[in-house]
Amino acid sequence: MSAREWIGKDFYKELGVSSDATADEIKKAYRKLAKENHPDANAGNTAAENKFKAVSEAYGVLSDPSKRKEYDEARSLFGAGAGGGFGGFPGGGGAGGFDMSDLFNQAGQGQQGGFGGLGDILGGIFGRGGRGGGGAGANRPQRGADVETDVRIDFIESVKGATLPLRLSSPATCGTCGGNGAKPGTSPRTCPTCSGSGLVSRSQGAFAFSEPCQDCRGRGKIIDEPCPECGGEGVSTRTRTLTVRIPPGVKDDQRIRLAGQGEPGRGGAQAGDLYVRVHVAPDKLFGRKELDLTLTVPVDFTELALGTTLTVPTLEGKVSLKVPAGTASGRVLRVRGKGIQKRDGAQGDLLVTLEAAVPSKLDDQARAALETYAGAMKGHDPRPQITEMLEGR
Structure with missing residues (x-):
């Protein structure tokens, strides 16, 4: 362009x-x-x-x-x-x-400082050589644009990794003409007006000015018989299927880069990259904190007070977890090595949060038992600091 x-x-x-x-x-x-x-x-x-x-x-x-x-x-x-x-x-x-970049290039050469900076700005955008660049830069190859798409995976796939087929519709090198824009059996020819440079020049006083060739639109080539699929652009929208490997431990909203799978480059330049943004569906049981898995387990008050051994699930199966007597609700117990494992060998743990479950209804036997317990604990104050503050007021 x-x-x-x-x-x-x-x-x-x-x-x-x-x-x-x-x-x-x-x-x-x-x-x-x-x-x-x-x-x-x-x-x-x-x-x-x-x-x-x-x-x-x-x-x-x-x-x-x-x-x-x-x-x-x-x-x-x-x-x-x-x-x-x-x-x-x-x-x-x-x-x-x-072409203003030509003017700035010449001015920069004519005096110290000059307009060289402006020439460099234009050179960076328009594919020109900047300071000291030649007119043939109008046909300089241009890297293809990057493309982004989305995939959705479940929680287990994000932890263990997965290989997914990805169906993508995007601009790609035309398969009919191979990207040259010409109808099969024909070839683009060099523009006779600009001799393939993409620019035509003229003189005006002390300056030589150039502009994109009108006959070839600055491409340097003329296509007499355009490709029927892409209309001479060399690029067409097509659907392709790629295989994307989701690494173990990928996070929600993380991007995975597939080099060279974006839009094709112009003039033989390399293609852009494809970025796959991963969306992870939440799990019913497990949560995540970096490489650690989290799990909340409801327990009875008696299990916390007297101690017990619980059986809790992991991603691979189940483990036994010992709860010491007198454990407070909300305490987090750690199960080593049962979290997320990455390819580099890093390994997380399973963090189990114990949460006291309070029944919404009690039958007569349970109520009587709790009333007996409350009577036995009558001299015990579970909130001494608050009591002390209230009494001080």
């Missing part, structure tokens, strides 16, 4: 957020729009597919702090949403436009 095309797009508007939106707001907006316009949910809907591509492109820029910074700086310099031109500079269409 040429400089003019990128600056002319309003990625913030595409995602429906303000220019000062936070990274979380941008991510939330992208995920909402991507879900609404996903090809799987809108089969045959060209408008939804185009919107899906547009929001993916916008997110690829705004989700990357360095790209977003360069994009914002360029828009500030040349005017946001300038369409065919760069703010107050010529370039609204036709031969009047020029």
